[in-house]
Amino acid sequence: MPNTKSAIRRVKRVKRQSLVNKLRRSRYRVALKKMNKLVEKKDIKEINKFFPTFQSELMKVAKTGVVKRKNLSRKISRIFRRIKKINK
Numbered sequence: 001m002p003n004t005k006s007a008i009r010r011v012k013r014v015k016r017q018s019l020v021n022k023l024r025r026s027r028y029r030v031a032l033k034k035m036n037k038l039v040e041k042k043d044i045k046e047i048n049k050f051f052p053t054f055q056s057e058l059m060k061v062a063k064t065g066v067v068k069r070k071n072l073s074r075k076i077s078r079i080f081r082r083i084k085k086i087n088k
Contacts, residue, residue: 021064021066024060024061024064024066025061025066025067027057027061028057028058028061028066028067028072031053031054031057031058032054032058032075034050034054035047035050035051035054035079036079038050039079039082039083039086042086044086044087047083047086051080051083054076054079055076058072058075058076059072
């Protein structure tokens with residue numbers, strides 16, 4: 001249990017922030033699953049429509065530091081490579 005006033009405030013702040021982080025991580029996972037499904041279906045039209053949104057969503061998560069930026073960049077580039085293979 002926190003003893004000082006500042007520690008009590010800090011506990012409240014951490015609780016709020018962890019909830020926000022959980023929401024961001026969830027949005028990232030949902031976007032990733034949706035893109036993977038589209039790639040598996042090989043639905044080029046939908047992929048091209050969703051890809052900019054997908055990339056934006058992942059970079060928003062990276063900007064806040066919930067998931068590391070290089071990790072998300074790697075995921076984006078791997079998915080983009082899979083998309084290029086489908087287009088051929």
